[in-house]
Amino acid sequence: MIEGLNLAAWMFPVLFGAQPAAVAVPLSHDELVIDLSRHEVSVALNYAGAELVLFGATEGAGDVVVEVRGPRRTEVVRRKARVGGIWLNSDEVVFSNVPAFYALASSAPLDQILPPEEQAQERIGVDHLWLTPSEKIAEQEASAFRTALVRNKQRVNLFPAEPTEVKFLGSRLFRTDIHFPANASVGPYRVTVFLIKGGEVVRSASTPLILSRAGFEARVFDLAHTNGLAYGLLAIAIACVAGWLASVFFRSKA
Secondary structure (H helix, E strand, O other), X not given: OEOOEOHHHHHHHHHOOOOOOOOOOOOOOOOEEEEEOOOEEEEOOOOOOEEEEEEEEEOOXXXXXXXXXXXXXXXXXXXXXXXXXXXXXXXXEEEEEEXXXXXXXXXXXXXXXXXXXXXXXXXXXXXXXXXXXXXXOOHHHXXXXXXXXXXXXXXXXOOOOOOEEOEEEOOOEEEEEEEEOOOOOOEEEEEEEEEEEOXXXXXXXXXXXXXXXXXXXXXXXXXXXXXXXXXXXXXXXXXXXXXXXXXXXXXXXX
């Protein structure tokens, strides 16, 4: 809320083409306000990804970086080795508290507006995430497995390699589109916006986001986690029915 006004109600007309009412919304020096087009995304059987809009306002000149972090997960990275002509898993490293999804958007190339040391200090960017093995191993090994973890995430579009664009509408208003792929994990997300001036982060603001299961998928998920026996029997029944229907179909074609 800003001066008793809802940010979404104030900014949506500006960002999406309608003519806003004449409303004065003062911002103090270096102030930053943000909001999302929606704060909950339902993941149902027909879910194929989601597009959200983040919008905000800032006072005066500056650049904006948007960071989206997904729920934390345990990730296992395995190394394959050729044994007797067959590729087998030889070593593995477990990483805890890895964001299931991580993406950036920026109003200008990140290295041009924020020096690498500032990026490291603020933990902005994939290269500066805390990706620490659960067990102590040599740093050279940890670095190799860390690189493989990031590469695997980028391959399935969960750690997009390049930031998307933050667009300024005038000198104060900005917006960016946030894309969640179909394989994004359900759970709590956090969207953080950094206001950058003179190569430093001068202000940040965060807002939560939830990806949650809905419909039949949610009921199946709940059943699997609350009544394993019933879920197993249901899975067997579905497999039997599917097999019977397939046999009937192919018999009719013979």
